[in-house]
Amino acid sequence: MSAVEPSSLRTNHERGALRFVLPVVVLTIGVLAWDLIVRLNQIPPYVLPSPGAVVRTLISDWPILWASLLTTLLTTFEGFVAAAIGGIALALLFSRSKWLEYSLFPYAIILQVTPVIAIAPLLLIYLPQHAAVVVCAWIVAFFPVLANTTLGLKSIDRNLSGLFQLYHASPLQTLRYLKLPAALPYILGGLRIAGGLSLIGAVVAEIAAGSAGAGSGLAYRIAESGYRLNIPRMFAALLLLSLAGIVIYMVLALASHLILRRWHESALGKDS
């Protein structure tokens, strides 16, 4: 509550600047070194393209890559939404019924620990390709939402629960005014993990599907470029995937911060 002292404010600002500047410096050094190594050793682009070649490919192949990026992002988004709804709904059901929890939770864990790359080919046999990819994204992403929401629902202040009981709150009121808000920080934490994971799930499934001869997502572009020794395009697609992952994470982190900033410790400054 007390005013921040100027000196500590300055160090805070400096720390913020450092946290931004240092990774940028590392990136610059890395890219320069990469470029230098390619030039000095005269490495051909089909072994290791220079950063410039990757950027040129990104621009020249943009129509193809952009369409593929949209395909992958759409799958990721569908998988993420399914994971969010499925994970939260399942956690709420588990919190209402021990029977359901004991019966189903082991299978949720089995789904989580079985490598999705091993499940993907099976799913591709039984489901249409797009559905199979979305299901893969869902399988990888829903567990953290389920686990975190369950933890959040179990961490509700007992006295607050008692208060709702004292005032004869209906189950729906308890859900809306107590359970969901109390579990919200945990749910958002789960969603933040799920965002990155659903991208991974989508990519894994696309690669599995790509080797079966279908698909048009970014991962398929990477596989296809590999077969054709179009290494610059592989790098360009990889760069786009990476950027997509970073953007997804940042959007979810920002959303989480905006939702929690008024009250939750995780979103508050140290001095408030």
Added chain:
Amino acid sequence: MAEPAPVALDRNLKSDIAIRLRQVGKVYDNGVKALGPIDLDVRKGEFISLLGPSGCGKSTALRIVAGLTAATSGEVRIAGHAAAAQSIGFVFQEPTLMPWATVHDNVLLPLKLAHVARIEADRRVGDALERVGLAEFAQTYPRELSGGMKMRVSLARALVTDPDVLLMDEPFAALDEITRFKLNNDLLTLWRGLNKTVVFVTHSVFESVFLSQRVIVMTARPGRIAAEIGIDAPERNEDFRTSAEYAAYCRAASIALAHASDAKAQS
């Protein structure tokens, strides 16, 4: 042995009794006897304290009266009007506020759960906050308040439904002494103004004597009523707190409390 019975509202209860406990006991699933059996009558408008060492079951007794814990034996009767949900206010040991809601919304909660119309509810929340001196903090979040202020919000929330009975479970135990004295005085002012029946659980001899008209001293494990001390002093202010009379009551309560603990140790 009486059948375990839920807390019942009783309109036929003798007109000046607010709460009546008969042979109320609590045995936990693991066989530990936590409480009683105890008999207790609380008159309407009376301020009583349950005084006892930690773990003596006094909080359990309070939770049984509130209906938060089921008694394993005996019966609890509470005189009240038909609106059962609104006849009891409860203040926990911690402020127990929803950190995601503003002070206003925290105090609003009991009314929202009872589907009170918004305009009427807002007016009552305003009144309750005014009463505890927090009117200008309505839009503040709990984390921005001090411990004492949070407890005031908790008190405002308990009062907002205008309950007949106010149950308080060591509400000021975690506060510093200055804040506690201040809140003690404010609570007494509220009690005089609102004419509520108050059951106040505490392990502080000084607090119980200062606040209540009757101190119920309890033994530990299982909690039983060991003694009752009537505090017959009309004026409760800083003069009373430093008076010889107050000291004498405190001594009597301390002796009764020590006696209760000894009796337990010998048995």
